Amino acid sequence: DPRVVAIMPLVIDVVNVKPSMEHHFAAYGFWAPSVGNYVQHRIMQRLEHPRMESLYKLVDPYYYRHRLTMPKFIVNASGDQFFCPDSSRFYFDDLEGEKYLRYVPNADHGLDGSDAVESLVAFMTLIMSDKPRPKFSWTQEADGSFIVTTEDAPKEVRLWQATNPEARDFRVETLGRKYTSTLVEADRKGTYVAGVEQPDKGWTAYFVELTYDVGAATPLKVTTNVRIVPDTLPYADKNPSLPTTVSLVCTAKDEAAAAAIVASKSELANQLQLEDFxxxxxxxxCYFNWKPLDTDSDDQFEGPAKKLAGYLKGKGCDGFQFQLESGPGVTGAK
Structure with a gap:
């Protein structure tokens, strides 16, 4: 449609669906509860089904990318509860025409409390006034560093980073708002070089953010892609197509309290009607796992989990994490 002069997709960081969702599972070892509807309808168990290829070609914008040559400003959340922050690796380089990314630090899928709208306003202002957008590019070195080259001088450049010592998981709902930033200065050539040290334990996610004064009411912020080091997937060999089970992980007041709760598992299973608990x-x-109810109800997964969490809160537990597993057992249990 020639009337579409630009597009600004928000927080749908799942272009090229199949490898993106395979990456999701290989990173977490389970399906995040945010994609529960797709798990419930067994879509995630059928990623390799021959007919899924036809569905991808129908609904996935990746297969229409040759038509999407207009300017694109793709805004994503660094702590999205649906998609891994390094998901743009599966599509951004393959997009045609003028394109920009922004990963919003310390934001989840709703972008609440962020300045994402300000960047959208700035980009739209440039489009509507037919003004040129800032030109910059970046490469990634073997040591993990970003090398950012600019034709238009940014007002500010920052390196954002967050480390999770336990999991390759940067969701706000699990890690919290842990991204911090440092200023990056240009070298003599006007190039910005930024990277991080590989953590002693866990994973570090990082990206470079450029802020431009474009003459609009608000600044334009754009970023590189998100990179994660080490670039390893802890559950790459795990089968994602097994029957779904549900896990709840939480922290009791102390070890004695945890032992008492676990000792009452038979009573809990009967009280909450949890099968294979x-x-x-x-x-x-504490780690709990059970077979979900055989029902099409929207509460198939979350209903029993909320009841169990309510009981456990009454026992002084906190730090709850809900996981949709492939097969029995709790991913990450020690």
């Missing part, structure tokens, strides 16, 4: 603990951390 298992419970264990490591220190104060």
């Amino acid at each position: 298992t419970a264990s603990h490591s220190g104060a951390r």
Whole structure:
């Protein structure tokens, strides 16, 4: 449609669906509860089904990318509960025409409390006034560094980074708002070089953000893609197509409290009508897993989980994490 002069997709960081969602599972070892509707309808178990290829070609913008040559400003959340922050690796380089990314630090899928709208306003102002957009590019070195080259001088450049010592998981709902930033100065050539040290434990996500004064009411912020080091997937060999089970992980007041809760698992299973219910603990951390109800109800997964969480809160537990597993057992249990 020639009337579409630009597009600004928000937080749908799943272009090229199949490798993106395979990456999601290989990173987490389970399906995030935010994609529960797709798990419930067994879509995630059928990623390799021959007919899925026809569906991808129908609904996935990746297969229409040759038509999407207009300017594109793709805004994503660094702590999205649906998609991994490094998901643009599966599509951005393949997009045609003028294109920009922005990963919003410390924001989840709703972008609440962020300045994302300001960047959208700035970009739209440039489009509507037919003004040129800032020109810059970046490469990634073997040591993980970003090398950012600019034709138009940015007002400010920052390196954002967050480390999770336990999992390759940067969702706000699990890690919190842990991204911090440092200023990056240009070298003599006007190039910006930024990187991070590989963490002693866990994973670090990072990206470079450029802020431009474009003459609009608000500044324009654009970024590189997000890179994660080490670039390893802890569950790359895990089968994502097994029957779904549900896990709840939480922290009790202390190890004794955790042991008492686990000891009452039979009573809990009967009270909450949980099938194939298992419970264990490591220190104060508690792990529960069960087979979901055989129903098409929207509460198939979350209903029993919320009831169990309510019971556990009454016992002084906190730090809840809900996981949709492939097969029995709790991913990450120690």
